[in-house]
């Protein structure tokens with residue numbers, strides 16, 4: 148193999164031939180001679196780079212490559228006291244290990260001995276002479292076999308006596324650890340059947356192979372670089388297309404590149420530094436990221452120059468099937484043209500896992516064609532067909548021939564482009580890229596999805612032919628077309644209105660809403676909601692209304708708006724706020740509610756003066772009312788609904804201080820037997836969100852129960868859970884309540900202002916129910932019907948609460964809490980805090 152011969156020449160040193168050919172005495176003389184030469188003539192190294200039998204290396208001794216680049220010996224990683232045999236950069240601080248022999252079998256003392264065994268293998272033994280690790284080669288002899296550490300970092304077992312001088316019996320470059328050095332080749336070697344893959348370590352202290360690995364996809368051709376976690380694909384570079392990997396997302400640099408080398412014998416990937424002078428390495432770290440480093444000889448530090456995967460769009464199938472990932476897009480994922488989200492709801496909350504499905508199914512009928520998608524990483528190739536000889540045109544014809552073909556592209560994009568790749572089935576893991584290696588993909592769609600282009604043609608034909616008749620006629624045509632356009636607009640609006648009719652929801656004229664709100668005047672403004680301002684108004688019948696007006700630029704708002712209309716129009720309960728109607732006209736989107744005279748609950752409970760006006764029965768009634776409203780949502784309504792953003796500011800109070808749950812912008816419906824769902828985007832309010840929701844994106848009725856528990860404790864204490872401070876400890880309100888209750892001092896939680904006006908037993912019951920609702924594990928929390936039984940019932944015996952979830956938070960700085968230990972964020976969870984008015 149060319150590379151090895153090359154290294155051989157480079158490594159050439161005068162002593163080796165003496166050693167391998169001569170007797171043991173001659174070898175010894177030669178060995179001394181070589182040391183003498185190195186000491187006297189070169190004066191840079193006293194190092195020994197070879198081990199010959201019967202020599203041995205014990206713990207503390209090392210081999211150093213000829214030019215002092217790498218060192219081989221025993222080491223202990225991190226804080227571990229285990230001894231491993233490995234290779235590292237010579238005299239580099241901190242020690243940078245690049246290869247490990249006995250990752251699975253560390254020694255627990257420094258008794259290890261490395262030698263060449265009688266059968267010619269290089270072995271590691273412990274103090275009992277048990278073989279801990281061995282190169283395991285067959286049919287070799289110890290006669291003339293020696294171990295050498297090369298300046299490339301390759302540790303080789305060789306015997307130059309045999310016919311194939313220059314071939315290694317064994318080399319560490321064939322057995323990747325977690326590091327990829329220049330000259331190492333990933334992938335399959337057909338002659339030996341060896342599958343070379345890089346494997347992460349388990350942890351900083353443990354060199355056992357971890358769960359991540361990367362190599363060349365054995366599913367090829369076409370060939371691509373891939374990264375797995377266990378057996379599941381995490382990242383793919385996209386196939387090699389003659390220019391580069393279709394989806395490789397490196398920052399352009401002039402230091403190195405990933406190159407595909409194809410020759411008669413093997414196909415592999417090589418890491419090629421642009422100049423021989425730079426030292427680079429890639430590490431698959433134990434969180435599954437391949438990091439690329441360059442040595443900065445000035446600062447004597449490794450510089451991190453790139454990661455793979457590098458952004459969310461690099462994560463395999465991030466947007467689900469038949470979609471495209473565009474990192475610069477605020478929403479990141481969108482369906483390919485001709486496709487629509489499989490679950491509109493999932494899509495709206497940025498849960499892309501469902502992917503997209505065809506708007507119009509393909510049935511191999513006439514008129515099906517292709518839409519060009521420019522500059523992308525082409526899809527994964529589970530079912531792919533490849534022909535390197537075809538032109539793009541022939542490729543298209545080939546795709547049209549087979550009804551299950553969904554897309555095609557050139558297999559080689561250099562020059563004019565050539566070759567043919569054909570996909571069948573779903574198109575997975577497509578991303579937009581601005582790199583020379585990105586290519587064009589042609590996606591098959593139904594005739595109706597080719598729409599606009601064809602229609603334009605028709606219009607053109609009509610126009611030209613009419614022009615050829617008379618100018619008058621064409622003018623007529625234009626007028627007619629214009630009218631058609633206006634009509635289309637009308638139809639669209641009517642469709643919206645029709646949706647609304649289906650919802651049995653009255654619509655309001657914009658003029659009458661404007662009039663009712665004094666033309667949306669500042670003085671009528673009640674506040675600012677999640678998606679726009681809220682105004683107070685009065686309609687001619689005398690009824691007071693609250694108008695939520697969606698900001699024009701609020702994209703999220705539009706989604707929440709539709710969601711709210713859909714859900715709340717179907718609900719009716721005395722503890723839910725009543726939607727009177729909506730107004731959709733032009734760009735305007737408004738929701739019209741009954742006006743709640745006494746503001747929202749937060750207006751009272753956190754304010755000491757207003758709080759004063761509440762006597763005990765009122766807070767108790769409010770708690771019961773909220774519980775009833777919630778039970779209706781969870782169990783009794785036509786749709787079973789999880790509110791997901793229950794908090795004091797979303798509880799409105801009418802003249803009689805009846806609580807009404809409002810703001811269904813992020814509420815979700817649940818199927819009959821569904822008990823739990825996962826979302827990729829956590830939306831809610833800190834302090835009220837349950838642990839499983841914040842951490843894992845899991846929501847269920849029980850996440851509402853958690854929020855309800857927080858609300859109970861807030862109502863009773865008059866304090867906010869978030870930002871709660873106590874001089875004696877760092878607990879939040881939940882932790883504080885738990886501590887008091889646990890110490891038998893529950894009554895201390897009660898706000899002094901209310902102290903005189905309540906029956907103690909009732910309040911203690913509320914605290915206990917509140918604590919039960921905020922249990923860490925959802926299954927430990929009661930359902931809302933349990934809650935009502937506990938609160939309403941006379942003789943129910945309540946379970947004893949355990950420590951609540953999320954009970955420790957640093958107080959004061961709210962942002963600290965966002966990032967604090969209690970709210971760990973994982974890669975796939977984006978925390979969005981929607982603070983109400």
Ligand SMILES: *[C@@H]1O[C@H](CO)[C@@H](O)[C@H](O)[C@H]1NC(C)=O
Nearest residue numbers: 432433434435436438451454
């Ligand atoms: C792995 O690499 C990524 C990206 O450089 C880094 O954020 C992460 O902390 C690394 N993990 C470990 C365990 O070093």
Ligand SMILES: *[C@@H]1O[C@H](CO)[C@@H](O)[C@H](O)[C@H]1NC(C)=O
Nearest residue numbers: 530532548549550551552571
């Ligand atoms: C279409 O392609 C699929 C997948 O390659 C193949 O199994 C099937 O036989 C092809 N059908 C025809 C009619 O060529």
